[in-house]
Amino acid sequence: MNDSIPTQLRFPASAGFTVRAQFDGGALSSDFGAILLRGTDLQTGLISRLAGAIHDKRHPSYISHSMTDLLRQRVFQSACGYADGNDANALRADPMFKLAAGRAPLDADTDLASGPTLSRLENNLTRRDIYRLAKSFVHAFIDSYAQAPALIVLDMDHFEDPTHGQQELAFYNHHYRHHCYMPLFLFEGLSGKLITAILRPGKRPTGRENAAIIARVVRALRQAWPDTHIILRGDGHFSNPELMALCEQDPAMDFIFGLAGNKVLLPLAQPLLERAKSHYQSRCESARHLGLPAPGATRLYDDLSYQAGTWPKAYRVVLKAEVMALGENPRFVVSSLNEPTAELLYRELYCARGQDENYIKAIKNDRASDRTSDHTFLANHMRMFYACAAYVLIHSLRENTLAHTELARAQPGTIILKLFKLAVRVVQYKDRIRLSLPTGCPVKGILERVTELLYQTQRPPAPA
Structure with a gap:
């Protein structure tokens, strides 16, 4: 297809109008969240810290993209939902990602790194x-x-x-x-x-x-x-x-x-399981007489001292004896904590690891x-670190900046969808840049709060 001919998209007519679309909007981006991530990064200094951990073996005369710029580009793209390094080929000229990297958004000579450049970074690490x-x-x-x-x-x-x-x-x-x-x-x-x-x-x-x-x-x-x-x-x-x-x-x-059950622990748990089984059967009988549905599981807790052959000493083992319609389900937890009750240690302390x-x-x-x-x-280790850095930035944004808002406990995917994926027009003047968001933006109030907090609390990047 000839790239000089504008691509036109056709849609069914609506309200008596024909509907057509072309890719001629100019400096538009669908990733307003990149600039929010920049503010969070300036607040935490994370990217500068990570960049300082990498020994850059490149000759200074041939460097177009600093290590900080490369990591910032890749992590911000990952945080905005672009997980593949090849996405950089299309996004290197995106005005919002360029602005987030500290570059003039509309200058042609300030494009970000390409996919091959990021691939070389990943494959040159020691x-x-x-x-x-x-x-x-x-x-x-x-x-x-x-x-x-x-x-x-x-x-x-x-x-x-x-x-x-x-x-x-x-x-x-x-x-x-x-x-x-x-x-x-x-x-x-x-x-x-x-x-x-x-x-x-x-x-x-x-x-x-x-x-x-x-x-x-x-x-x-x-x-x-x-x-x-x-x-x-x-x-x-x-x-x-x-x-x-x-x-x-x-x-x-x-x-x-x-702790997995074994030939020593399972017999020790049997008396408590029998009690739980008797209690569960009694509840089932009562429910049948009253015409009620079958009851839920019965759970009893106890603890004992146990030392496996390889352990340095005996430790407290908490037993959960659970009986339900599907049968018995004994569970064990070993801990060096002695003060919490058996039920509290299992239900509140151990199960919270879920x-x-x-x-x-x-x-x-x-x-x-x-x-x-x-x-x-x-x-591959470095690619995992990109995702980790994106998680840290989004968690910091949620914990420190989105507190007391409707997104304070939102999942990262929800924050990306509602806060990052916003259309924005970028206009660059000689001395300033103007970002135009949709008039009917559904998170206008949150953005007013977030941007002001990020502006007031930004700090120089932390030393590596």
Whole structure:
């Protein structure tokens, strides 16, 4: 097709008018959110911190895009819903992304990087770069607090990242029955803040590997917050002696881990299960006599002292004896906490880790952290970090700027849809830039609040 001939779109007639459309609107963008992300980045200094963690081996004479510009472009595009590096080929001239990167939006010589340039960035990283980037997320998490918190809950969880080619270190995992990566995500369980993330091969992690990663994170946290109480929380595959020993070394650290039933624990749980079963059957009989529907599950809680052969000592194990229409469902949790009651420890403290899976979904589904289709492992690690950085910026925007608004507890996808995906016309004058939003914008009040707060609270980027 000849590009000189304007493309015309045809639509059914409406209200007695013929309807046609052409791509001749000029400097328009559908991503107003890029400028909001810039304000949040200036507030947090995240991108400058991440850029400082990468050793730039390029010759200064041949650099058109600084490391900060490259990361800012890629992370902002990811946060606005463009997960693929190839999207940069179409968006490099987008006026809002150029403005968000600190460039004149309508000058032809200020276009952003292309997809191949971003691909070279990903494929030139070293293991040390990746390590420093992971560490930078930890320090960004620490700096997000004005003062040391009294308590943080370090939620740990892996999720399956399917692979579909010849990616390095993509192993077959029999549990998921396909080749995959198994990245580890660390969140603060009370606030939902990302602490850091590690892309891992697809095999099940060992206790030694988990402990090595957590020890490095805790070491950085302890340097900043020596007196903060840290609770490690995770599901059953974190209940290993190495992590327990790590907690034993720190008097201000405890753990709550899921625990699989075994030939020792299941017989010990049988008396409580029998009580729960008797109680459930009694409730069913009462419901039948009254003509009511079958009752819900009956749950009883108790605790006991138990030491597996590999554990450093005996720990408190909380048992949940659940009986329902489908049968018995005993569950176990091991913890170094002694004060909470068995029911409180299980229902309020352990079960709250389910929220961690929602945080992972926000990174995986809304930010496409599983778009790890590069051949090399380190490049895929960097792609996951783009999604992590986008999550951190959106979480900071929601927690600090959208507080007391209807989007204060919204999912990232909702914020993108309602706040970022707004049409805007960009007009560049000699000394100023004017952005024209739709007159009937449904989030006008929120934008007035958000932009004013970001304008008042911006600060220079934090040092790397």
